[in-house]
Amino acid sequence: MTKKEDQFDGMLLALAQQHEGGVKDLVMSKFKKHEANALAKAASDKAERVEQERRRKERLEKKRKEEQAEEEKINNDSRIVELTDEQAVKLQEEIDNKKLVKDTAVAGPSGDHIEHSKDVEDKNDDSKDDNADEEEEDEKEKNKLKPNSGNGADMPNYRWTQTLGEVE
Structure with missing residues (x-):
């Protein structure tokens, strides 16, 4: 350090030493104050993440139930019955x-x-x-498409086929 930067260090050290409990207690009190704020913020962030995760799981469960109900309806409507x-x-x-x-x-x-x-x-x-x-x-x-050899269809961009097992 240069002479100019060091010129106030002695004076500031003298002031800090006059503080009740010394320099260490002064620094520790400031750390504790900021630690409490940081812990409170971390706890609120965690609670928010837990709530978001809960809502996400509810949406996924609701979507899964809707898809399952739709699939069941399709299966009941299009089932081949002897x-x-x-x-x-x-x-x-x-x-x-x-x-x-x-x-x-x-x-x-x-x-x-x-x-x-x-x-x-x-x-x-x-x-x-x-x-x-x-x-x-x-x-x-x-105006209808003719089925291809695999009982599917040939479209401009894709082709699909199906088997009797897939239909059931």
Whole structure:
């Protein structure tokens, strides 16, 4: 150190020595004061981190439960179920009844006349009806993607396939 820096050291040391308990007690009291502040801040930071972690776990648990419920719903809706012959006949009758109700709702009040004309058309020319069905299917199928060899799809940016095991 240079002479200028040392010129006040003696004077400051003399003042510190006159302090009750000496220099060490003075320094220790300042450290204890700042230590208490630092401990309080550390405790509050820790409590805040614990609270954030608790909220994060709650969000993850809620998200997991939602995903599980959605997956369960999808599994229940898209599960492949084997039916007995009686169940298959019953299901087919229900489907036919729904189609019949739908057709009569579309026909309106003069549904009998429309159904009668359908019967006449069926008797007159079955081949025209088959052609009409094929054209209808072609119209529906026109905008749909054809499945690839792996029962999936080929898109511009990716390709996917699936197996029966994956479907179940």
